[in-house]
Amino acid sequence: MKVLVCISNVPDTTSKINFTDGDTKFDTNGVQFVINPNDEFGLTRAMWLKEKQGATVHVATVGEANVEPTMRKALAIGADEAIRINAVPTDGFFVAQQLAEVVKKGGYDLVIGGRESIDYNGGMVPGILASLLDMNFVNTCIKLEIDGETITAVREIDGGKETLSTSLPLVVGGQKGLVEESDLRIPNMRGIMMARKKALNVVEPIEGIHATDDKKFDKPAPKGDIKLADNVDELVTLLHNEAKVI
Secondary structure, eight states, rough: OEEEOOOEEOOOTTOEEEEEEEEEEEEEETEEEEEEEHHHHHHHHHHHHHHHHHEEEEEEOOOOOGHHHHHHHHHHHSSSEEEEEEEEEHHHHHHHHHHHHHHHHOOOOOOEHHHHOTTTOOHHHHHHHHHHHHHHHEEEEEEEEETTTTEEEEEEEETEEEEEEESSSSSEEETTTSGGGGGGGOHHHHHHOOOOOOOOEEEOOOOOOOOOOOOOOOOOOOOOOOOOOHHHHHHHHHHTSSSOOO
């Protein structure tokens, strides 16, 4: 079984976010980038498939040379090979088109991506990718079991969970629950050294469609002043007259 894990290179949540050029472009200066958490859950699940079922695991991303440290970390975690599509990931549709080409050429049976990235939270790439490839699709996946050609998947839905039976080839939009945070792997020295010898292939993008264009970014409004109430009556008055929540 060949597995492709789609990786997004995203800012660490502790990074201070700023914008340039009249708030039209993200300022990467001083920002630490990491593997998108939802993608890392998928990568860890793929490692289990590699260890228990002998799967071959590749990782792929759309990005320029600055994303290669993130891909090297994925290799150090245990992926067999990395693919970097040499393009700026302008929007979800463009990214899905590029990844679809990699899947077609690579003949992958299972494609795992995060249900959304934590930078733009578009939540669209796995679904578009499945549509372009005409593959089965399970989103918000929190459990994945494979027995031959039969797959049992559990996905999170409003108010509960849904258990599905499907088959390969399959695209999965994963999230926490696919594995737990305690299961995530930190590269050890042996993994880091081996990653240096693994292939990180750079491929040129196909001519894709840029379906959206960022016009402007706005930061959340600053929080207002805090008022402290000395007693319950004062608190109720403030909630009623000023906050207008009761």
